[in-house]
Amino acid sequence: MTQLLAGRNLALGAEGLAEHVRRLGPLPVPGPSFIEVLERSGLKGRGGAAYQAGMKWRSVEAQSNGAAVVIVNGAEGEPRSLKDRLLMTTRPHLILDGAFLAAKAVRAKQVVLYIGEDHRAAHDSMARALAERTNEERRLVRTVAAPARYVAGASSAAVHLVDAGIATPTTTPPSAHQRGVDGAPTLVQNVETLAQVALIARTGSPTGTHLVTVAGGVSRPGVLEIQSQTTIADAVELAGGPSEPSEAVLLGGYFGTWIRAASAWGLALDHDALRARGLSLGCGVIGVLPGSRCVVCEVAGIMRYLASESSAQCGPCFFGLRALADACTRIAEGGTDHLDLQRLQRWSAEVSGRGACHHPDGAVMFLQSALNTFPEEFAGHRAHLRRSA
Amino acid sequence: MDSNTQDRIQARDAAFRLLNRLTTGAAVAALASVGVLGAVSASTIPGTTTSQTASTTTSASTSTSTSSASSSGLGSSTTPVKSSSSGSGVVVSGGS
Amino acid sequence: MSDTLLWYTTRGAGAVSLVLLTAVVVLGILSALRVQAAGWPRFLTTGLHRNLALMTLVFLALHIITAVVDPFTHLGWLTAVVPFSSSYRTLWLGLGTIAFELLLAIVVTSLARGLIGHAAWRMVHWLTYASWPVAVIHGIGTGTDTLSAWLLVITVACVVAVIAAIGLRLTARPRDPLKEPRTTFQAAVQRPETR
DSSP: OOOTTSSSSSSOOOHHHHHHHHHHHHHOOOOOTTHHHHHHOOBBSSSSSSHHEEEEEEHHHHSSSEEEEEEEEEOOOOOOOHHHHHHHHHHHHHHHHHHHHHHHTEOOOOOOEEEEETTTHHHHHHHHHHHSSSSHHHHHHHEEEEOOGGGSSSHHHHHHHHSSSSSOOOOOSSSSSSGGGGSSEEEEEEEEHHHHHHHHHSSSSOSSSEEEEEEEHHHHHHHEEEEOBBBBHHHHHHHHHHSSSSSEEEEEEGEEEEHHHHHHOBBOOOOOHHHHHHHHTTTTTEEEEEETTTTHHHHHHHHHHHTOOOOSSSSHHHHHHHHHHHHHHHHHHHHOOOOHHHHHHHHHHHHHTTTSSSSHHHHHHHHHHHHHHOOHHHHHHOOOOOOOO | OOHHHHHHHHHHHHHHOOOHHHHHHHHHHHHHHHHHHHHHHHHHHOOOOOSSHHHOOOOOOOOOOOOOTTTTTSOOOOSOOOOOOTOSSSOOOOOO | OOOHHHHHHHHHHHHHHHHHHHHHHHHHHHHHHTHHHHOOOOHHHHHHHHHHHHHHHOOOHHHHHHHHHHGGGOOOTHHSTTTOOSSHHHHHHHHHHHHHHHHHHHHHHHHHHHHHOHHHHHHHHHHHHHHHHHHHHHHHOOOOTTTTTTHHHHHHHHHHHHHHHHHHHSOOOOOOOOOHHHHHHHHHHHHHGGO
């Protein structure tokens, strides 16, 4: 069974074009039914939203008159995620294959590599890989640095940067695949999704695997390629096991959901099974919270981060998230005040859906998940004694 | 509760007390002015006595004690949010 | 109660009502400008605006009651609610009735804002803007004291205060609390060379 990370040892760095072709064969030319193949494969985006890739491609192709744009999203703005960088530094040709397949299938005249500006190794690897490609392919491509801000990784922010030189998220509708760069339909796809496409073009079906980043209280944090029947416990074991007993797992990054560790271990990392429980793999980060760290304090810290990452384009997000973060911090640092708990509920409801983009919604869902999963911890939190460092 | 929060709560309380004092002061000044201006108006009409100028009208209570909760509860914080990029407890001690 | 006392009280209360109403208007304008300082948060301006509006109504009531009760004026209670129904200085007094009713409307609708909704309240509040100039004109036209120094000074001071506040409103741009953080963020994510 093919895997994304199959091939040479990852520690050896990027797989060159020759080796890539030797291992997998040359890049197939996508036939007119390739989008149908993609649709039938059921491939979902790996950027966090799990949107059906085939549907996006179908939509862009339908409105494309040869001026469509493909944006390869390697921004990886989620602080704990490493998978996109790993893919870019070790299997760049999988990503480029996927990008050029997309460009042909949706009849795009431009491919933009949107790579996080701090991800130097990934940037260099993609640049070296690009240099190995054909002239025709290289002519299509330009590389653009994604600013190192959380919201800059969002599709609309990527489009906005390429289109207008500023990576602030925009209101949708219209979404990128309807109207994007220069008003043309734009396909924004995560690098992992495109890597899957490169394999689907050769084998007819996706690998059935996902890349996840196991982070936090584990002995060997890092990226794993797992199958849908892999459980969270399996993934944590593969990452060296917990460094200390854990009570909480955050699945899917900062816009993800909290799970009590006891319930989390047996959970299979299968999209549908997770969906049925109101969970999602999101951007693939499995965050194991060490038992010595307090959930309430962690949630407050992450809320402060998300509030500070607001693009300040609308009041509900900028002021709302700040108020929520402050209330969380008051609970974390001073102990629970029932008024603050009420405020968290009230303000969450007032912020949801009122933002110009989905940043505040993600933050509110994160907070709600924490409040629903750890109600006793939030209801009875007491201020900790000062910890050194 | 940190000193920041405490300061803000105290500042809010102080502002409320100021509002009440200003309102009361305005009421007292207004009442007094009715008397003073009444007396002044009396003295500008030639021929009238100014003996009964003290206002004996009962003062109406104007304390409205509006407990104005801040508009929608959002944005009451004025301290800048400290940006902590490693805000998560999920510490990455190394990548692969 | 002495007739002249009633008469002096009417005039005194009328003048005080004008001053209070002027303060209400100025505070309303300052609220729109979102002025604030250390120790003076924005809710202080709006709070004082509301409190003084209620107070204005109280002193207006005093002004109206003493005027109607005063046998010398021959004003019936009707003149307090039906504009232009008095025989004495019909026009000018009628304006006073209108100013009073506009003020009554805003206070009542404010107290019942939960029932009538925000949009209806706002409309009434807009109409209230008219009550101040109408009150000033009523004072000038009805009063026997118009040209006496004390009321002249007070009236002029009130008019100057409101004109100054309006001037401030027209020239000062309201603070956009998002402007600074928005520009800071945009500067961080701007890459004009990518265009």
